[in-house]
Amino acid sequence: MAKYIFPAIFTPEGENGFSVRFPDVNGCFSSGDDLADALKMANDALAIMLVHYEDNKREIPMPSNILSLKMKRGEFSSLISVDTVAYRHTLNNMAVKKTLSIPAWLNDAATAAGINFSQTLQDALKERLRLY
Incomplete structure (x- = not known):
């Protein structure tokens, strides 16, 4: 359990929305109605996936260098940081x-x-x- 930083690729969808994918974390993707929502949802998706990896003793992939990502026109990248210890506390606070x-x-x-x-x-x- 630790802190992780992974690059995410944001793709514009519709008028204000964005889809988000993590090229290094297989199956990890999300979306949001606007940029703020997409960032929040990306953070949640990455945290959920990495907690799943930890719980199942799967190796956490190495994050790519954000500058080496291949993107299509209109897409942009951002680093997303998650702390799985803190995320677990939010889950256990129900x-x-x-x-x-x-x-x-x-x-x-x-x-x-x-x-x-x-x-x-x-x-x-x-x-x-x-x-x-």
Whole structure:
């Protein structure tokens, strides 16, 4: 798990859109409605593919020199950087539903005070585990 930088080739599609391909990462491609969206989607596609490579113990390909890429008229290249460790953290940050029991009087008082139970539990667990 590491940080990677790969060149991507952007091809204009329609009025504002772009398709994106990574010549060094077989099967890795994406698209976006505009340039900003295409950059974000390219980052996600590359991160997903490299996490898949890592999980399956596949060798990560060497990135080409961006200056040596062959492109068609209208295309351009850009370097896309991903951190698979950081990307895995975003995947593991999904909410998990937990069932718990508290005294009825405490539930009534917290509800009357407008307390967000999920946030309060998260805050308390982080404090208890010293994960600030």
